[in-house]
Every structure is written in structure tokens, then in C-alpha cells.
Amino acid sequence: MKEQRYSSLENALRVLELFSIEEPDLSVREVAERLSVADSTSHRLLKTLLNEGFVTKDDRSNRYRLGISIRALESVIKKDLSLYHTSQHVLSTYVTRVCETISICVLHRNQTFYLHTVEPDPEQMFYTGLTYVGKRQHVLFTSAGKVLLSDKTKAEVKTVLSEVENELSLEHMMAELKQINEKGYNISYNNFSSGITSISAPVKNKDHQVIAAVEILGPGQRITTEILGKYVKLIKEIAHEIETRVDIKNVAIK
Known part of the structure; x- marks a missing residue:
């Protein structure tokens, strides 16, 4: 079976969909495993999302959660x-x-x-x-x-x-x-x-x-x-x- 390839944008969106009520925070390694990408790719995707406010990072645990930008988009969606x-x-x-x-x-x-x-x-x-x-x-x-x-x-x-x-x-x-x-x-x-x-x-x-x-x-x-x-x-x-x-x-x- 041919391996599916994703663009950087698609991978970033896939990262956001990994978070859930059951799993509200994830590490770089966990994201890499879920997306079947290298740790370096996972880190780069999370850093980009962090810079744009779509995720936040706990510096003590080095784990990531959804950020305030997601909440802003949620409000727009619910309104309409x-x-x-x-x-x-x-x-x-x-x-x-x-x-x-x-x-x-x-x-x-x-x-x-x-x-x-x-x-x-x-x-x-x-x-x-x-x-x-x-x-x-x-x-x-x-x-x-x-x-x-x-x-x-x-x-x-x-x-x-x-x-x-x-x-x-x-x-x-x-x-x-x-x-x-x-x-x-x-x-x-x-x-x-x-x-x-x-x-x-x-x-x-x-x-x-x-x-x-x-x-x-x-x-x-x-x-x-x-x-x-x-x-x-x-x-x-x-x-x-x-x-x-x-x-x-x-x-x-x-």
C-alpha cells in the first residue's frame, strides 16, 4: 500500500485533532508516534502551533495543550x-x-x-x-x-x-x-x-x-x-x- 504523504499544513491540523478530553496534553514523542513522523518534525509542528497560540506548553512537564486561539475559533463556530x-x-x-x-x-x-x-x-x-x-x-x-x-x-x-x-x-x-x-x-x-x-x-x-x-x-x-x-x-x-x-x-x- 502506498504511504500517504501530508503537507506541513495537513500535519499541523492533524496535530490539533490529536487532543481530546481523554488526552488533553501530549508530548513531542507522543505526537510523533501518532502521526508516524520523526521527533524533530513533531517538535517543529508543535513549535509553529505554539508561536501562533494554538497550543500552550508546560515548561515543567514539556507537554502541550490546546491554546487560546482554539477557544477563539470555537466561539466563532458556535455563534454561527x-x-x-x-x-x-x-x-x-x-x-x-x-x-x-x-x-x-x-x-x-x-x-x-x-x-x-x-x-x-x-x-x-x-x-x-x-x-x-x-x-x-x-x-x-x-x-x-x-x-x-x-x-x-x-x-x-x-x-x-x-x-x-x-x-x-x-x-x-x-x-x-x-x-x-x-x-x-x-x-x-x-x-x-x-x-x-x-x-x-x-x-x-x-x-x-x-x-x-x-x-x-x-x-x-x-x-x-x-x-x-x-x-x-x-x-x-x-x-x-x-x-x-x-x-x-x-x-x-x-
Whole structure:
């Protein structure tokens, strides 16, 4: 297989995408290993990002974190992202009716990217922090992820399957996604950790393309068979509410 080559700009952007809630700081060596580049190249990329304020450096540990310039860009993005603002209001309204975590997710580089999450009263929660803004999960590992894939082409799904070890054939996955698309929702068990159940539904634009997914997430002992029907109805209602409140005809997050 031919090795893919990246420009300096592409590598710098790849560096920024390495940082996450789970790994907020990285060393020169760790960045080099993740990008499959020399330590000297990693150091040069980090120094450039440091000079521009996109990362900061802890001189005691010699580790790097995202810098203030990223926060400035985040503010611009959120200001113009109507999907983000609309979902904030809708999810906050419904969380008291569901009494479980509700999130809205988008597809980003074949991952389920959590755009916004609302949790109910902490005293009602068995689990907290399962999802949060910026969390990323592979699309095959969440109910929301499969909803986000449910209208993709066979070629697009094939690419996703090639990126993760799984025992599912392409034909089996396409049949499952077709069923999800026809039902208009998806239920998944043991998400994130054992005993967690999630129910998701698509948010579509005016061209009927799936551009986001809403997800109810909670412990299986509370989301029983008897209550699943109620939550399926509610998750579809939440998705429809977001669709009608925001102009998302041209929304496309990749």
C-alpha cells in the first residue's frame, strides 16, 4: 500500500485533532508516534502551533495543550452553528421528561462527535459523564453512530468498516442500516460500558439527508422493555422539534 504523504499544513491540523478530553496534553514523542513522523518534525509542528497560540506548553512537564486561539475559533463556530444553539434549548426542555442523558451528535471523520449533551438532576443519575461536548466514538459503537450512517452509500459504509476490526460483513451492515432508516430510530445495548442502553433518531435537512442524530442514554435497569416504546416516541419527537426550529437545509458536517 502506498504511504500517504501530508503537507506541513495537513500535519499541523492533524496535530490539533490529536487532543481530546481523554488526552488533553501530549508530548513531542507522543505526537510523533501518532502521526508516524520523526521527533524533530513533531517538535517543529508543535513549535509553529505554539508561536501562533494554538497550543500552550508546560515548561515543567514539556507537554502541550490546546491554546487560546482554539477557544477563539470555537466561539466563532458556535455563534454561527444554528444546530448547536437550537439543540441546546430543545434538549434542555426534554431532559426533565426523559430523566436520562440526551445528546445531539454529528458525523466527523467516521466518528460520532457529541455536539451537545444535557444531563438531568445528578441525584437521579446512576452514571454521569458518559457523554460530553467534544466526545468522539467510532460510529459502529453507538446507536447514534449507526443512525448517522443510515443513509450513506455502500462505498461510504465500506470505508467505515475497513477502519475498525469487526465481524460484520458489508451486506449485513447495509441490511441493518436499511432497517434503521426505515424505522426512523435505533436501539443499542451496552454502549460505552456494560449495562448502558441508548435510543437514537435522525435529524434530517429539507433534502431528507441525515445531518445529525439525537440520543437518549441511560442504565438498562431503568430503560426497561416497558419504557423503550415511550423513549422511541420521545426521541423521534425531539428530532422533529430540532428539524422544525432551525434552517438546516445547507448544514453539512463532515
